[in-house]
Amino acid sequence: MDEPKRKTIARNPSLWLIAALVLIAAIAFFVRLIVLNGASAADTAVIRYGDGNELRIRLDDPQTIVIRDGKLVSEAIGEGEENEIVVEAGGIRMESANCRGNDCVKQGVLSSKTVSRRPLGSWIICAPHRVSIELVEGAP
Amino acid sequence: MKNAKMIARLALLTALALILGYVESLLPIVPSAPGIKIGLSNLVVLYAIWQLGSWQAFVLMLLKVGLSGLLFSGPVGALYALAGGILSVIGMVLLHRANLSVVAVSAAGGVLHNIGQTAIACALLSPAAALGYLPVLLAAGLLAGLLLGLVSQAAIRAIDRYERGKHA
Numbered sequence: 001m002d003e004p005k006r007k008t009i010a011r012n013p014s015l016w017l018i019a020a021l022v023l024i025a026a027i028a029f030f031v032r033l034i035v036l037n038g039a040s041a042a043d044t045a046v047i048r049y050g051d052g053n054e055l056r057i058r059l060d061d062p063q064t065i066v067i068r069d070g071k072l073v074s075e076a077i078g079e080g081e082e083n084e085i086v087v088e089a090g091g092i093r094m095e096s097a098n099c100r101g102n103d104c105v106k107q108g109v110l111s112s113k114t115v116s117r118r119p120l121g122s123w124i125i126c127a128p129h130r131v132s133i134e135l136v137e138g139a140p
Numbered sequence: 141m142k143n144a145k146m147i148a149r150l151a152l153l154t155a156l157a158l159i160l161g162y163v164e165s166l167l168p169i170v171p172s173a174p175g176i177k178i179g180l181s182n183l184v185v186l187y188a189i190w191q192l193g194s195w196q197a198f199v200l201m202l203l204k205v206g207l208s209g210l211l212f213s214g215p216v217g218a219l220y221a222l223a224g225g226i227l228s229v230i231g232m233v234l235l236h237r238a239n240l241s242v243v244a245v246s247a248a249g250g251v252l253h254n255i256g257q258t259a260i261a262c263a264l265l266s267p268a269a270a271l272g273y274l275p276v277l278l279a280a281g282l283l284a285g286l287l288l289g290l291v292s293q294a295a296i297r298a299i300d301r302y303e304r305g306k307h308a
Contacts, residue, residue: 013239014244015244017248018244028275048266100216100217101213103171106171106172107172119170123272127174134269
């Protein structure tokens with residue numbers, strides 16, 4: 001009596017699709033965990049902004065960096081497309097940004113200690129202003 | 141007359157999708173994780189695929205993305221939503237034509253939406269950052285899609301019952 005029902009479930013393409021999606025997501029998540037565990041020794045941040053500009057800074061060197069309209073400037077004045085980045089206590093964070101939504105500010109502190117529990121892993125990203133910060137290993 | 145009825149239904153559904161999108165923007169799920177949301181307006185797109193048709197669902201998605209870009213999310217946000225929307229609607233329409241269930245179609249739609257967004261992030265930001273974040277988006281899209289699929293299934297069945305009762 002159970003046999004036809006079991007066959008129906010086995011031949012149900014909807015269930016197979018959902019199972020395949022769950023499997024793909026689980027494998028991707030597992031690979032991500034392995035990669036993030038390898039990033040725990042990172043001590044340098046790479047800030048990318050503007051048209052391919054890159055700035056490498058050590059996380060043990062406290063400082064404030066301001067980027068406005070794709071260029072490094074001395075202080076934040078809240079004009080143009082502006083991001084203020086703070087390096088302190090071995091971590092880096094987006095202190096402020098005048099983008100919509102402020103997702104980058106909400107992404108919190110990026111450091112070797114926080115990397116494995118952050119949704120964005122070793123990155124802070126301000127998508128509207130195309131500014132990103134990546135945690136990497138090695139001296140600048 | 142038939143055209144007028146279709147336009148009126150599309151307009152109503154577009155308004156509903158916009159309102160759901162706005163309500164959702166007031167309730168961020170994980171503030172530190174950009175791009176992760178339930179996608180309530182996808183309920184309306186799913187309904188359109190099942191009850192109106194493929195082109196109508198595609199037009200509805202374009203209208204929703206365009207209008208919410210103008211009103212709420214801005215040009216960059218609209219670009220991400222457009223890539224996700226195009227990929228997910230095309231995928232969902234094809235899977236619907238293959239006679240898959242609402243839940244499976246919605247789950248695939250959630251995953252495809254986030255793959256589309258990742259493709260834009262690869263182009264605009266960094267492929268490494270986008271692909272590193274993809275596993276989180278895949279899991280989130282799948283969970284949201286499954287949830288919305290279950291709600292859509294119940295809604296479509298209830299509307300079907302109501303329509304049959306009306307014509308009985």
